[in-house]
Amino acid sequence: MNGQKSLGEVLQSLPKQVLYIILIVFTSVPLFFPVKVPNQPLESSVDLYASLMAVKPGETVLFASDWTNSTRGESLGQFNSVMRILMRHNVNVVLYSTGDAQAPRVAQDAIAKLNEERIAAGQKEYKRWENFVSVGFFSNGEATINGMGTSVRSSFNGKKDFAPGRGLTDVYESPILKGREKVSDFPLLIVVTGSKTSNITVERLSGKVPIAFAVTGVMGPETGNFYQSQQIVGFASGLKGLYDLEGLMEDGVNNPDKSGNIAVKSSKYGPIPGFPGEKNDGQGKRYYPTLHFAVGLLILAVIIGNIGMFLSRAGGRK
Amino acid sequence: MNLFLQSKVPNFWAQPFNSQGIWMGVLGGLLVGILIFLGLMFMPAQFRRPVVAFCTFIGGAYWVLLYIFPAPIDLQKTEMPTGPVESIGKWLTDANPVVVSISGTVTAFMLGLGIFSLLSIHLKRISRRQKDWAYSVILLVSLVSMAFFGYADYISRQGPDGTKLDLQANWGFVNYGRDLLFDGLLQQMDAAMFSVIAFYILSAAYRAFRIRSIEATILLSTALLVILSLMGAVAFVWNDAVKNMANGNDFLMNFQLTEIAGWIRRTFETSSLRGIAFGVGIGALAMGLRIWLSLERTGGGA
Incomplete structure (x- = not known):
């Protein structure tokens, strides 16, 4: 069934487990490589x-x-x-x-x-x-x-x-x-x-x-x-x-x-x-880059979901 | 004589710690409390309601009077109030710590009520081997062990050298026990529960945040700007680009990310939040009045 899905539908239906794993990876990586954010x-x-x-x-x-x-x-x-x-x-x-x-x-x-x-x-x-x-x-x-x-x-x-x-x-x-x-x-x-x-x-x-x-x-x-x-x-x-x-x-x-x-x-x-x-x-320097990654991922997820919606709509009109 | 003047001289309300007097006072208070509770329990319902309503009214009236009645200005401890207005104002002010103590004590009774309720529900579940009774065992063991180690840790700090236990190097068994249960388990699980929200927020934002209308577009772009402004790196790059493009033009400088986000916060965010807070405040006032005058049957009514 997954093969029959359009790209728009695929982008709108990413499994939540995938999102969770990406979130864990995104938020964990900066903890190991602390950087000073301007x-x-x-x-x-x-x-x-x-x-x-x-x-x-x-x-x-x-x-x-x-x-x-x-x-x-x-x-x-x-x-x-x-x-x-x-x-x-x-x-x-x-x-x-x-x-x-x-x-x-x-x-x-x-x-x-x-x-x-x-x-x-x-x-x-x-x-x-x-x-x-x-x-x-x-x-x-x-x-x-x-x-x-x-x-x-x-x-x-x-x-x-x-x-x-x-x-x-x-x-x-x-x-x-x-x-x-x-x-x-x-x-x-x-x-x-x-x-x-x-x-x-x-x-x-x-x-x-x-x-x-x-x-x-x-x-x-x-x-x-x-x-x-x-x-x-x-x-x-x-x-x-x-x-x-x-x-x-x-x-x-x-x-x-x-x-x-x-x-x-x-x-x-x-x-x-x-x-x-x-x-x-302290915690600020350790966690602030993590916040960047988490918020960045959140924005990315919203953008992907919306692109998926627009692609689906465009596909529906054809 | 001012019955509420209590801060300096040891009296019934402020006796030395661990003295016979304070234990007698605690015991006496407990007995009186039990008698009042029993009296209320066995009182016919038609009499109980006026008693509760009267106590609620007196309790509320004190706070209302304290708020609206003029308090004496800069009245020294050695000075006597002049006139009835100042006398009443001073009486209300002096009564404040006692009322606060009573209020705190009554609130603390909820802890006892909570423990009683937990014990009665979970002991019943264990004795009847109801579904998930094992969880009840874990809960009760956790309750007892946390109380034991918490109190033992408190007792161990009572002595003259108690402050030394602020440093981990001086800890004993009970201090490590408390640390394991409180910091090692309870607090970590507390934090873990809270952090789970991040997963739900991400999942919900991905599924629900769709630009389906003009309103949704405005909401999304506003949220995006404010969120981006909280990302120091993004704000830094954006502001730097605007500064370079503006080349000293004051109008263009307004398009710095922090300026845009600040404008959104100052104009839209705070004003709308104020509106919500104002509405909530009026609602709370109305509900407060209903409870104070015992017009609200669902809450404090007998």
């Missing part, structure tokens, strides 16, 4: 980087880690990049989660891996209690974030984390939370999320604290609304946003390299340094 960062990513770098060393930021491994392809890389910037910039972090009960554990594991990387590179360990505390999971995100708008201290009341030599201790005994009662006492609130907690945060805390997001590609268009209305200061969306961040960590903004070339220019900011020579590449 890139121009989006304005939203530049704003995210600038807002992270604008936090003064020694300050403490609120960090909602609302992702788990279901979106780790994007979220883990974003979390790592944001944490690397904060760690290198000596900014302290208060981790909390309203998105998923697994999220605090996943975030702590990610920080532990980053710490191992820092120690291996001869850098200072980013210590629990002294540099970051994990407040844990709040089962009712709407109420908790609403409460944070009134008083962060009250919302975190009774929450404990591990203090060295003391075991579980009230998080408000940590030096990084000293004097930070209201949400406005924090210079920035960062949300890395794969769920609707970004919406809940904007709805309840917008205008009370500068907010920055790192979201999945699917959430990008929706998040663009908040960015356009200036309810958030910046955001990274999906793998593209992650790749932008990694590039910005290497090049900075309006930051001339040794030969005087500026890789990323922005009229909004003065020179913002990067971290050249440090480990800036």
Whole structure:
């Protein structure tokens, strides 16, 4: 029967198994041969980087880690990049989660891996209690974030984390939370999320604290609304946003390299340094070429299907 | 006396960790909760509904009042509110953490409810050797082992040296057990499930994305432009070509791929998404009002 099919019909009826195998091959190959893809960062990513770098060393930021491994392809890389910037910039972090009960554990594991990387590179360990505390999971995100708008201290009341030599201790005994009662006492609130907690945060805390997001590609268009209305200061969306961040960590903004070339220019900011020579590449560099291949295949599949349709129509008219 | 002022002084709501008082409080709360549940269960239906409606109304009224009632501005802890408006505003603000805690606790009960439901369904299936009962065994073993290793890992971190366990070099058996189950199995399977979507997207796009009408053509070309703009290499080459052709002409520079995609995002995408969000918001408001006033029978009604 297959021999009787016209070319148009053949092009329209490729078996799904063939498509799946091509997809696996297309997406796997770049993983083994990583290449640096030329890139121009989006304005939203530049704003995210600038807002992270604008936090003064020694300050403490609120960090909602609302992702788990279901979106780790994007979220883990974003979390790592944001944490690397904060760690290198000596900014302290208060981790909390309203998105998923697994999220605090996943975030702590990610920080532990980053710490191992820092120690291996001869850098200072980013210590629990002294540099970051994990407040844990709040089962009712709407109420908790609403409460944070009134008083962060009250919302975190009774929450404990591990203090060295003391075991579980009230998080408000940590030096990084000293004097930070209201949400406005924090210079920035960062949300890395794969769920609707970004919406809940904007709805309840917008205008009370500068907010920055790192979201999945699917959430990008929706998040663009908040960015356009200036309810958030910046955001990274999906793998593209992650790749932008990694590039910005290497090049900075309006930051001339040794030969005087500026890789990323922005009229909004003065020179913002990067971290050249440090480990800036991560999931973004590894997966972004894969995204190219996957999207390229998607476009190719659509084109083939449409050519098949037109050929079939043309054949039918004869 | 402000019953909600609780942050500094240890009281009934904020007692030392692992103290006798807190355990008594937990036990007492549990008993009161059980009594309330039993009372509601055995209450005749015609009385149960007004009780549920009353609790729902009070719960909703608090959040509505907190949102619309003027809160005192910059009132210090040592200052007393002046006048009834400020007093009520302060009372509502002070009550917030307690209401948040209660709200979180009630939500957490869903976890217990979920476990109870899982156990009752799957134990029944196993005991009756119903179809696919072996999967139920796997589910329950996974549930118990994950809970055991998760809690044992948590306990192992309780001591003064607990922070040392943040580094893998200091791990023991339970920490490796938790890591194997949580990171090695659960999280990987979670990620694998999510990544399967890529296959369906490709297959669906190939079969369904056909240019059959003008609308479909507009949709396809718009999607193509936005997708291509996310491919850094393509955007770089396209923009470079436009820059070379434009030769400083500002109008032609608008045809850079990132400019076109940005224009589509700013004008069409965000405005249409805003419209959808606005509609969803109005719908949620209407549904919220119905639930708050217990007009919605399908959800919270008794």
